[in-house]
Amino acid sequence: MDDTIIALATAVGEGSIHVLRLSGPQAQEIIEQAFTPRHPQRWQEKSNFTLHLGYFRAGAKVLDEVLIGRMSAPGSYTGEDVYEINCHGGLYIAERIMRECIGLGARLAEAGEFTKRAFLNGKLDLIQAEAIVDLIAAKTDSSADLALAQMEGLLSQKILLLKDQVMETLAFIEAGIDFPEDDVESLDRDALLQRISKGLELARDLLEGSKTGRILREGMLTVIVGQPNVGKSSLLNALMGEERAIVTDIPGTTRDEIRESVTIGGILLQLVDTAGLRESEDLVEKLGIERSWKAMEKAELILLIIQAGQELKAEELKILSQYDQSVIVLINKMDLLVGKEQGEEVLENYPTQQGVWIPFSVKENLGFKQLEKEIKQRVYQGKAEKTKEPLLSNIRQITALERAVSALANGWDSVKNGLPWDMVSIDIRQALQEISQMTGDSVQESLLDDIFSRFCIGK
Known part of the structure; x- marks a missing residue:
């Protein structure tokens, strides 16, 4: 990392300000040549x-009045000398400042290169680096809080404890291999089993x-x-707070999937409203039902919606049978019932032994709080919602931990x-390698390139 990089750190477009980030060994020299401070002392x-x-300035020509932040190595984000140039928010202004820096020896940064340098300089591990992307992309308080906890290193601390335990186990095995004649604990298979x-x-707690x-x-x-006309689209509209799907009394109105995102109780749901389940001769509707x-x-x-007061249809029984643990049944249109069949x-x-059943009415706003409670129960698995425990969330990290x-x-x-200890050491070394992949202690350059290429330029 002998070169100096620059990039626009704010979104492309016009605004009150733009921020340019400059990092590297020549950063101070470039700024000294181009910047004239109001207060030189x-x-x-x-x-x-x-x-x-x-x-x-570009030579004697003033390009803009700016505010420059100085962050010297090694205390900066990247671990290098970093300068952030706050200029007026016209894109042309930012571009000509950037061109001047490039002319003085910088180059345009690649996607995620600032964070990659922070990782390579030991300012953060790979879990913390990936959490930055998650924080930028967060859509709920819960996902933002989760990413912040990972950025602060809380998850990394738990993984480090796991890594230390596996390293101690490997050292224990190697002592048994190297000194088999010694009557020490390293010859105790029961002790080894306890360590593993x-x-x-x-x-498994992390998983x-x-x-x-x-x-x-x-x-x-x-x-x-x-089934058609039980209130699927009405539920979607109610959860969205807008008329996203067409609602009519005509069966088969929804013929294709409608996909939307909505937050319930701080949890993001990727909603899919589907075609009504029934026998149909209409080709388009049949394709929708297959989907x-x-x-x-x-x-x-x-979310299986049925109509209150009606017997279950074959399709509804099939869903309960096949997807028991995944189903919440909403007994909709409770407002149409009279007499004792209430609540x-x-x-x-x-058959309430299958799935979870909630008396419901989209029209009367009945059952929504119970639905939210049940969703939270499934996500948090009965634990406190705002758990302070750091959680794995990245599929790359989860896959490595599973291995x-x-x-x-x-x-x-x-x-x-009773296999030989050197055979056991192969598995323990493999476990250590996978854990090291999670934090980036042992990772291929190609994987790093892939991870950081997902970042935006300037981050």
Whole structure:
């Protein structure tokens, strides 16, 4: 990293200000050549984390009046000398300041290159780096809080504990291999099993929370299904707070999937409204119904809407049978019932041992709070909603941890089955390698390039 990079750190377009970020070994030299401070004495003090008003020039020509932030190595974001140039928000102004910096020896930064330099200079690990992207993309309070916790290193601390445990286990094995004649603990297979078990417990605890973490980060794929005219589109509109889907008394109005995102109780739902399930000779409607069944195969949550007071149809029974644990049944149009079939009493007519059943009325706003409560219960698995426990949420990290758990489990089995210790060490080394991939302690350059290419330029 011998070169100096520059990029626009604010969104392209016109605004009150633009921010240009300059980082690298020549950053100070470039700024000294182009910047004339209003207060030279204060500028020459070279105090870190300070702002300075002045003029940015190209030779004798003033390009703009700017405010420059100085962040000196190694205390900056990248670990290098960093200067942030706050100029007026016309894109042309920002571009000509950038051209001047490039003319003085900088080059245009690649996507994510500032954060990549921060990682390579030890300012953050790979988990923290990926959390920055998640924070930028966050759509709910929960996903933002999750990303912030990861950025602060809370998740990295738990993974470091796991890594230390696996390293100690590997050292324990190698001591047993190197000094087999010594009558020491390293020859005790029971002690080795305990060490591997402790690592497995730590890893599985992290994996257990990863489902919640991934949903908070990406949202829960939620499919709304049911017979025609039971209120699927009305539910979608109610959750969205707008007339997103057409609602009529004509069966088969919805013929294709309608996809929207909505936040309920701080949880992002990726909603899919589907075609009504029934027998149909209409080719377009039949294709829509086929898509409804395919959408259910991928769904993490199925909202099955039925009409209160009516017997379950074959399609509804099939959904309950196939997707029991994923189904919340909304007994809609409760407002149409009269007599004693009100509230919880209506549940007596249904097989409530399958799925979760909620008396519901889109029209009367009945059941929405119970639906929200049930969604939270599924996401947080009965634990406190605002858990302070750091959670895995990134699919790359989750996959690596799953492989580490598999390797540790294989090592445990090998010890239990009396295999030689050098054979056991292969599995434990594999687990250590996977954990190191999570934090970036041991990672291929191609993977780093792939990860940081997902960042925007200027980050």
